[in-house]
Amino acid sequence: MQANGTGAQEPEQESCRNGESSTSAAGAVHSNGLLSSANNGLPSTESPASDSSTKKKKRLSQSDEDVIRLIGQHLHGLGLDQTVDLLMQESGCRLEHPAATKFRNHVMEGEWEKAESDLNELKALMHSPSAVVRMKFLLLQQKYLEYLEDGKILEALQVLRAELTPLKYNTERIHVLSGYLMCSLPDDLRAKAEWEGKGTASRSKLLDKLQTFLPPSVMLPPRRLQTLLRQAVELQRDRCLYHNTKLDSGLDNVSLLIDHVCSRKQFPCYTQQILTEHCNEVWFCKFSNDGTKLASGSKDTTVIIWQVDPDSHQLKQLKTLEGHAYGVSYLAWSPDDTYLIACGPDDCSELWLWNVQTGELRTKMSQSHEDSLTSVAWNPDGKRFVTGGQRGQFYQCDLDGNLLDSWEGVRVQCLWCVSDGRTVLASDTHQRIRGYNFEDLTDRNIVQEDHPIMSFTVSKSGRLALLNVATQGVHLWDLQDRVLVRKYQGVTQGFYTIHSCFGGYNEDFIASGSEDHKVYIWHKRSELPIAELTGHTRTVNCVSWNPVLPGLMASASDDGTLRVWGPAPFLDSQETEGLTENYSMDS
Numbered sequence: 336m337q338a339n340g341t342g343a344q345e346p347e348q349e350s351c352r353n354g355e356s357s358t359s360a361a362g363a364v365h366s367n368g369l370l371s372s373a374n375n376g377l378p379s380t381e382s383p384a385s386d387s388s389t390k391k392k393k394r395l396s397q398s399d400e401d402v403i404r405l406i407g408q409h410l411h412g413l414g415l416d417q418t419v420d421l422l423m424q425e426s427g428c429r430l431e432h433p434a435a436t437k438f439r440n441h442v443m444e445g446e447w448e449k450a451e452s453d454l455n456e457l458k459a460l461m462h463s464p465s466a467v468v469r470m471k472f473l474l475l476q477q478k479y480l481e482y483l484e485d486g487k488i489l490e491a492l493q494v495l496r497a498e499l500t501p502l503k504y505n506t507e508r509i510h511v512l513s514g515y516l517m518c519s520l521p522d523d524l525r526a527k528a529e530w531e532g533k534g535t536a537s538r539s540k541l542l543d544k545l546q547t548f549l550p551p552s553v554m555l556p557p558r559r560l561q562t563l564l565r566q567a568v569e570l571q572r573d574r575c576l577y578h579n580t581k582l583d584s585g586l587d588n589v590s591l592l593i594d595h596v597c598s599r600k601q602f603p604c605y606t607q608q609i610l611t612e613h614c615n616e617v618w619f620c621k622f623s624n625d626g627t628k629l630a631s632g633s634k635d636t637t638v639i640i641w642q643v644d645p646d647s648h649q650l651k652q653l654k655t656l657e658g659h660a661y662g663v664s665y666l667a668w669s670p671d672d673t674y675l676i677a678c679g680p681d682d683c684s685e686l687w688l689w690n691v692q693t694g695e696l697r698t699k700m701s702q703s704h705e706d707s708l709t710s711v712a713w714n715p716d717g718k719r720f721v722t723g724g725q726r727g728q729f730y731q732c733d734l735d736g737n738l739l740d741s742w743e744g745v746r747v748q749c750l751w752c753v754s755d756g757r758t759v760l761a762s763d764t765h766q767r768i769r770g771y772n773f774e775d776l777t778d779r780n781i782v783q784e785d786h787p788i789m790s791f792t793v794s795k796s797g798r799l800a801l802l803n804v805a806t807q808g809v810h811l812w813d814l815q816d817r818v819l820v821r822k823y824q825g826v827t828q829g830f831y832t833i834h835s836c837f838g839g840y841n842e843d844f845i846a847s848g849s850e851d852h853k854v855y856i857w858h859k860r861s862e863l864p865i866a867e868l869t870g871h872t873r874t875v876n877c878v879s880w881n882p883v884l885p886g887l888m889a890s891a892s893d894d895g896t897l898r899v900w901g902p903a904p905f906l907d908s909q910e911t912e913g914l915t916e917n918y919s920m921d922s
Contacts, residue, residue, distance in 0.1 A: 395426065403428045405560040412558065432460060435554040442542050443535070447478040457549065466548040468504050475499045477541050479512060481533045484521045492516070564591060571595035576858055576865045577602045579839045579885050600903035603880075603888045604856070604866045608899040612639055612652055617891035618664045618680075619834065619877045623672040626883025628653065628691070630675055631897055632663025638677050640691060648887050650899055654694050659687060664832070665710055670717040674734070678722070681707050686722055688734065700736030702728070712750040712759065721759050721773075723747030729761065731773055740773045749790045754797050760814075762788040768800065768812075782812050790834045794842055801845060803833045809847050811859070825864045827851040831874055838880020838888060846888060848875025854890050854900070870898055 395403070407419045407430045423430055431439075438453040451474060458467050475498050482491035495516075499509055518524040521532065531537040543557040556562070568589050572578050577597040589595075615635035622629050622643075629641040629650060638656040643649075661679035668675055674697065677687040684706040688698040700708075700722075707724030714720060714731075719739065723729040729742040746764040753760060753770070760781065762768045768782035768791060782788075787805040794800075799820070800812045809823040827850040835847035837859075845857045854868040854875055873893035881887040888900040 400428055404430055404555060408555050409560045432553040439542060443538050447474055450474055460553045462550055468502055470545050470548050472502055472504050473541060473544055480528060480530055483515055483524055484533050568595060581840055603886050603900040603902060604868055605901060605903050606870050606898050607901040608650055610897040613895055615895055616893040617895060617897055619666050620889050620891040620897055621666050621668060621879045622881045623668050624882060625672055626881045629889055630666045631891055632666050632677060634662040636660060636662055638663050648884060648901060656689050667711045667713055669713050670715060676711045676720060678709050678711050681709060681725060684708060686711065698736040700732060710747055710750045712752045714752050715754055715756050721750055723750060725764060742771055748788060751793045762791055781814060781817055789832045792836055794837050801835050801837060803828055803835055805830050809835050821862055823857050824862050826855045834877040836878050836880050840885040846878040846880060848878050848890060850874045854878055868900060
């Protein structure tokens, strides 16, 4: 990381004097801009304690100077002004340019004419002199609002007409400001202007904005040390293989004394439950969008809805939906989780739409006995869905199963509705994913693979697609740039239909089942798996990561079970059997 202001500076802008006499600056004005007596009760720079009379001061490097200024700024923010003065005197540094100090004081005291006059002196120190107009606009805007709050309407009007308008800058904003004249009460003004009102809070925010126009050699960016520390913490979290919690942008709950490290025991690598209620191969599982339920479909012709306990995260059987004669190979929750659609394998021509809340079958759709309806995707409006199969069916239907549109001759393997509500992504038997627009009946190629695409899913952002490719494994594609981003290693993927998923907080992770009976987890940026979960005894067909509880994951297998994965239940003594790790991450 580079701190701002480390480049070369003009002689008159130097922030350190490295041993030169600075009694005039110390005697009249503090480095932090506060008036003081000559010594402020602090040890003199010529006292024996400082030993400056007998030792020549070491010349500071540019980085040392920057660090001293950053520390000084932070201490000043804490109100330790005498400490700041002593630090600057002893180091020979200057916290900021005297003109900046004077400008700061005038802004915080609301002396607007003096602050405007200070801009002329600061103009010579700026990289972009044109910034003076923008700074003056911000000053006058604050002045105008404070007059309005004080009820000085004529003075405010004078600022608006004679000072702000002649700047010929941001005319649109001036029109907005003029509308504030209609506010009869100070509370109305503050609410409409989204402004804190006259005082330290709003003037401090104003100063933060003004500082962005000044070089760091003149005035440091606001709270620069906190910004650098926060960036360092965020970078450590970003590089952490197992970080799976919300990123706290503040530093209050962070120790700066140690590096950030997440334990693998906090990651969903441990079997919490084995669900054995299905009596045959389990082909699919999917958590609801609100994370409160899990639906599983099996060769045993049933769908089981499981309830997720919000406290213990344990799953219990809620209800069973029966009658799917061919078995259930795919499930899709409606956007509001009211409905669940169940599809069967290749020889199934029926699609079942269940009301999950009541357990009633709303629709059983079949256009033709020759159809194969193996995949489905909900339109974002929750009122339509698309379905299709490898025999060339591709339909758009309403909640009652009525056919709204169809696309002829597309042999569908997997489907996904884009958030625009018009476009549907479909993988087909030509080893590609194409986008189909049902409104203008146009289609276009988006992804082209060299091997069959067995399944795919799309990230919440709609930018990334995760593909399970026959004999190749799991591939990550950027749908916007239409490029292959990464090929994940380790998984065994033949010609079985295996469903992978994005998951974890902010979808930073990827998980997939495998024909070698394992569940593989990767960090999105790492091609090598960070965990290989064992326990299943046959092919793992599907993995679903809870969208609300990032520490909860489920997998479905041909061994007839579902496994629920979570953090280690006993973080101090949990055995790590069934967990293989790889600690490297690609840069």
